[in-house]
Amino acid sequence: MSDxxxxxxxxxxxxxxxxxxxxxxxxxxxLYNLNIQLQKTNEDLEKNVIERTKELEEAKNTAEELxxxxxxxxxKMSHEMRTPLNAIIGYASLLEEHDIxxxxxxxxxxxxxxxxxxxxxxxxxxxxxxxxxSRETLVNSHFDLEQELNELFGIFELSARNExxxxxxxxxxxxxxxxxxxLGKIKQIYINxxxxxxxxxxxxxxxxxxxxxxxxxxxKIIDTGLGISKEDQTSxxxxxxxxxxxxxYKYKGTGLGLSITKNLINLLSGEIEVESKKGVGTKIQxxxxxxxxxxxxxxxxxxxxxxxxxxxxxxxxLIVEDNSMNADLLGRILDKQSxxxxxCVDGRxxxxxxxxNRDFDFIFMDLRMPVLDGFETTTKIRELxxxxxxxxxxxxxxxxxxxxxxxxxxxxxAFLNKPYQVKEILNLxxxxxxx
Amino acid sequence: xKGIVFTELCEMIEKEFGAATLNNxxxxxxxxSKGVYSSVGTYKDQELVSLVTQLSNETKIASQDLVHAYGxxxxxxxxxxxxxFFDKNDCFEFLKSIDNHIHVEVKKLYPDAELPTFSYIxxxxxxxxxxxxxxxxxxxxxxxxxxxxxxxxxDIEIIRKDLNVDGSEVLFTLTKK
Numbered sequence: 114m115s116d117x118x119x120x121x122x123x124x125x126x127x128x129x130x131x132x133x134x135x136x137x138x139x140x141x142x143x144l145y146n147l148n149i150q151l152q153k154t155n156e157d158l159e160k161n162v163i164e165r166t167k168e169l170e171e172a173k174n175t176a177e178e179l180x181x182x183x184x185x186x187x188x189k190m191s192h193e194m195r196t197p198l199n200a201i202i203g204y205a206s207l208l209e210e211h212d213i214x215x216x217x218x219x220x221x222x223x224x225x226x227x228x229x230x231x232x233x234x235x236x237x238x239x240x241x242x243x244x245x246x247s248r249e250t251l252v253n254s255h256f257d258l259e260q261e262l263n264e265l266f267g268i269f270e271l272s273a274r275n276e277x278x279x280x281x282x283x284x285x286x287x288x289x290x291x292x293x294x295x296l297g298k299i300k301q302i303y304i305n306x307x308x309x310x311x312x313x314x315x316x317x318x319x320x321x322x323x324x325x326x327x328x329x330x331x332x333k334i335i336d337t338g339l340g341i342s343k344e345d346q347t348s349x350x351x352x353x354x355x356x357x358x359x360x361x362y363k364y365k366g367t368g369l370g371l372s373i374t375k376n377l378i379n380l381l382s383g384e385i386e387v388e389s390k391k392g393v394g395t396k397i398q399x400x401x402x403x404x405x406x407x408x409x410x411x412x413x414x415x416x417x418x419x420x421x422x423x424x425x426x427x428x429x430x431l432i433v434e435d436n437s438m439n440a441d442l443l444g445r446i447l448d449k450q451s452x453x454x455x456x457c458v459d460g461r462x463x464x465x466x467x468x469x470n471r472d473f474d475f476i477f478m479d480l481r482m483p484v485l486d487g488f489e490t491t492t493k494i495r496e497l498x499x500x501x502x503x504x505x506x507x508x509x510x511x512x513x514x515x516x517x518x519x520x521x522x523x524x525x526x527a528f529l530n531k532p533y534q535v536k537e538i539l540n541l542x543x544x545x546x547x548x
Numbered sequence: 549x550k551g552i553v554f555t556e557l558c559e560m561i562e563k564e565f566g567a568a569t570l571n572n573x574x575x576x577x578x579x580x581s582k583g584v585y586s587s588v589g590t591y592k593d594q595e596l597v598s599l600v601t602q603l604s605n606e607t608k609i610a611s612q613d614l615v616h617a618y619g620x621x622x623x624x625x626x627x628x629x630x631x632x633f634f635d636k637n638d639c640f641e642f643l644k645s646i647d648n649h650i651h652v653e654v655k656k657l658y659p660d661a662e663l664p665t666f667s668y669i670x671x672x673x674x675x676x677x678x679x680x681x682x683x684x685x686x687x688x689x690x691x692x693x694x695x696x697x698x699x700x701x702x703d704i705e706i707i708r709k710d711l712n713v714d715g716s717e718v719l720f721t722l723t724k725k
Contacts, residue, residue: 446608
């Protein structure tokens with residue numbers, strides 16, 4: 114091959130190389146541009162994610178604020194409703210004890226009954242909102258487990274008998290234990306579940322079995338009632354859900370009871386299970402971990418009828434209450450026990466009175482009052498008169514304020530929820546005097 | 549250093565001094581790449597030094613002058629291959645676009661390219677360009693600038709001044725006449 118031919122081949126090869134390099138450069142540039150595009154898309158995506166997250170956070174905050182507003186609203190409403198309800202139930206109870214015609218007595222008992230139903234509905238709504246807002250805390254007390262359960266299950270005997278149901282309960286021997294638990298919440302769980310069993314069982318029986326396995330309290334509530342379909346079993350613990358919808362016109366309620374029960378069991382670190390067959394019956398089993406107590410528990414020997422023997426003790430009481438009707442109602446209850454009493458309409462008036470006269474055994478203190486509220490007034494009383502022995506009972510339509518609140522527990526001797534039953538206030542006074 | 553500097557140098561040697569000289573230079577240079585270059589590859593700086601030194605031996609022309617001539621030659625390579633950068637109105641405008649436009653584009657294609665940096669001061673008819681590169685190729689840059697002036701058909705004087713002993717920092721003062 115001549116030099117000339119070699120050169121031609123060399124030139125061709127060189128040209129081909131340059132072409133290939135050019136193609137490669139173009140591809141590199143294309144890749145670079147695609148990369149930039151990809152980076153931009155990524156940045157846009159990240160920006161979108163950040164924006165969406167921010168929006169979601171804002172929506173969550175708004176929802177939380179609304180939920181908080183709902184809780185505050187429900188709590189205020191419930192307080193506002195409890196105050197007049199206190200007067201309705203209280204006066205009706207007082208009147209029932211008067212020597213009145215049988216017919217009037219029956220009407221009164223219906224007023225009383227309806228008042229209590231209304232109260233339980235208000236309480237349910239309040240409990241629900243408090244549990245939803247995770248505001249509920251545990252307030253443990255020491256008590257004899259078997260004794261409390263016996264007493265509680267006994268309460269339902271009458272209503273089960275009225276419904277012609279075979280009602281029985283069995284508490285295993287090992288429940289004779291002193292325990293430290295939130296009794297109020299445990300009672301509420303049983304009341305909701307047994308109440309439901311009675312409500313939804315038309316014929317047959319209701320059995321309650323309670324046993325203790327190590328530190329787990331196992332309770333079974335078995336009824337031969339309407340039963341719950343598989344479909345309903347998944348939603349029965351949701352709030353405002355009423356199962357047996359077709360029949361529900363017969364059964365009153367807010368549809369909150371089971372949701373509250375489930376939330377309470379969760380709060381107590383327990384578990385609940387449901388076995389049910391439509392038309393056959395329902396078995397609800399729940400287990401709660403319990404704490405054993407070594408503390409001495411005073412055995413309760415309180416008459417269910419309430420005390421009537423304050424009469425001989427010549428007790429004196431001071432009522433501090435701005436709602437004249439509630440003050441009047443409490444006055445009448447005290448009158449019946451021959452307890453002398455004076456009423457002050459606010460905290461300042463109370464302090465003025467105590468300057469001159471501190472001859473009292475009890476002070477019934479309302480919480481929300483104009484001028485000076487019950488908490489500030491009592492704080493002042495404790496500061497000014499450390500030797501003053503009168504028992505100060507807080508009467509409030511906001512029970513949650515007292516539960517587990519050290520500030521309140523430090524200055525008040527006891528508290529009572531409004532509306533209260535006549536026998537409740539008398540029992541409480543008796544307990545405090547015995548202490 | 550990017551492959552195009554090597555491929556075009558080989559091209560220039562072949563064109564100006566013949567294929568035999570190119571082969572000689574490559575054979576005697578003891579190159580790691582064995583002289584097999586592609587414009588899209590990257591090769592050691594030392595290979596360029598070896599090639600220029602060897603070419604200087606072969607041709608008896610000073611290395612500095614060879615590098616200077618190569619700068620002038622390389623301008624045409626760039627102009628032919630990357631005409632889009634030559635859309636500027638005059639020489640100063642083009643020179644000022646090297647650091648913040650042309651080199652940016654080069655980096656897109658060759659992210660590993662190590663390029664000299666330029667800083668500029670323009671005062672009236674004078675443009676001062678500060679060249680900074682560890683490769684000491686300021687004569688290559690001088691050749692490029694001269695051809696740029698010729699390309700824009702302007703009458704500009706260039707004064708080259710070393711700012712340090714090793715020639716890594718050099719000041720070019722360009723004055724329009």
